[in-house]
Amino acid sequence: MNSDLIGTVILIAYYLLVVVLVPVILKFYFKVPTEYVRKLHHIAYSMSIFLLLNLFSAWYLAVSAALILAVIGYPALLIMEKSALYKKLFVDRQSTLKAGELRKQLIYVQFTFAVLIFIFWGLLGPNWQFVAAVAVMGWGFGDAAAALVGKVLGRTNNLHRYIEKAKSLEGTTAMILIAGLAVFLTLFFYGGITWFPSLLVSILVAPVCGLVELFSRNGSDTLTVPLSAAALIFPLTYLFSSLGL
Numbered sequence: 556m557n558s559d560l561i562g563t564v565i566l567i568a569y570y571l572l573v574v575v576l577v578p579v580i581l582k583f584y585f586k587v588p589t590e591y592v593r594k595l596h597h598i599a600y601s602m603s604i605f606l607l608l609n610l611f612s613a614w615y616l617a618v619s620a621a622l623i624l625a626v627i628g629y630p631a632l633l634i635m636e637k638s639a640l641y642k643k644l645f646v647d648r649q650s651t652l653k654a655g656e657l658r659k660q661l662i663y664v665q666f667t668f669a670v671l672i673f674i675f676w677g678l679l680g681p682n683w684q685f686v687a688a689v690a691v692m693g694w695g696f697g698d699a700a701a702a703l704v705g706k707v708l709g710r711t712n713n714l715h716r717y718i719e720k721a722k723s724l725e726g727t728t729a730m731i732l733i734a735g736l737a738v739f740l741t742l743f744f745y746g747g748i749t750w751f752p753s754l755l756v757s758i759l760v761a762p763v764c765g766l767v768e769l770f771s772r773n774g775s776d777t778l779t780v781p782l783s784a785a786a787l788i789f790p791l792t793y794l795f796s797s798l799g800l
Contacts, residue, residue, distance in 0.1 A: 562610030566620055569606060570628075574599045579644045590706055592646045594699035600664050601695025605745075607668055608684050614677035618669045625665035632658035656774065663777035667691075671785055683789065685746035690785035692741040693764050697734025698776060701768060704729035719772055727765050735761030738784070742792075752795035760787050 578596045581587040611617040635641045636655060645657060671687035705726020712723055739757035742748045748756075767783045768776045 559611055559616050562606070562616075563620060565610055566603070566606050566624070569603060570624060574603070578646055582646055583644055589646050590702065594702050596646055597660075598695050598699055600660070601691050604668055604671075604688050604691040607672060608676070608688060614672055614681075617672050617676070621665045621668040621672070625662050628661045629658050632661065660774060660777055663774065667778050667781050671781065675785065675789070679789075685742070685748075686785050686788050686792070688745055689738055689741045689788055690781040692737040693734040693760060693784045694768075694776065694780040696737040697730045697761075697764050698768060698780065700733035701726040701730035701765075718769055722769060727769050730768050731761045731765035734764040734784075738764075738788070742788075746792075748792060748795075749800070752792065752800045755795065755800075756788060756791045759791060760784050763787055 574596065577599070578592045581595065582589065582592045607617040607621055611620065633655070635645075636658070668687070668691070671690060672684075675683045675686040701722075705723045708725045710723065710725060735757040738760050739753050742753035742756060743750055746753070764780050764784050767779050771779045
């Protein structure tokens with residue numbers, strides 16, 4: 556019980572300091588461009604999956620912590636959005652379609668974490684925890700690369716009625732490459748999977764991450780990419796393990 560309470564304190568401190576305070580400092584004091592701060596913010600979100608997987612003694616406590624963060628954070632952000640200080644300090648899109656981005660992403664992220672932890676820890680057991688981390692890393696770093704590369708180098712728009720206009724072929728390519736690298740490194744170092752099956756899984760999963768992100772709209776890739784990646788990572792790692800790879 557004491558360790559779980561300590562884990563809760565660490566998790567809350569992480570969100571207050573790394574997810575909230577660091578982006579504010581980067582934007583307000585160091586004048587880092589908003590898009591860079593937004594994607595650092597997303598990466599900070601994604602890294603918190605390791606805290607949920609390692610600081611709690613049971614899966615239901617980790618799921619509860621993720622959901623409690625959403626329950627506390629959503630109304631707090633909703634109230635803060637109405638202030639001028641919020642618009643000055645926080646990296647939140649304020650257009651009609653994107654208003655409230657931070658609180659929406661908070662709900663998406665914590666719900667995604669809760670689902671992944673429930674499946675790959677609660678249902679399948681702690682030996683499969685790594686799948687949740689791998690899937691989230693593929694989304695977190697891949698999505699950041701897609702946005703930043705697409706914004707700086709994007710020239711070829713993906714013209715399709717189901718694809719948002721801001722997305723480009725260059726951004727999608729970056730998503731695939733960085734998501735693949737993140738999947739490989741997380742599988743190898745965190746999942747304890749040897750390099751060859753880790754490489755095979757990353758090669759197969761990365762294009763799926765890129766394709767799903769490409770057709771996801773209004774920030775829904777926070778849900779769709781990790782869940783799609785996990786749905787592929789699990790059977791692949793199980794198959795390769797059964798084959799003795």
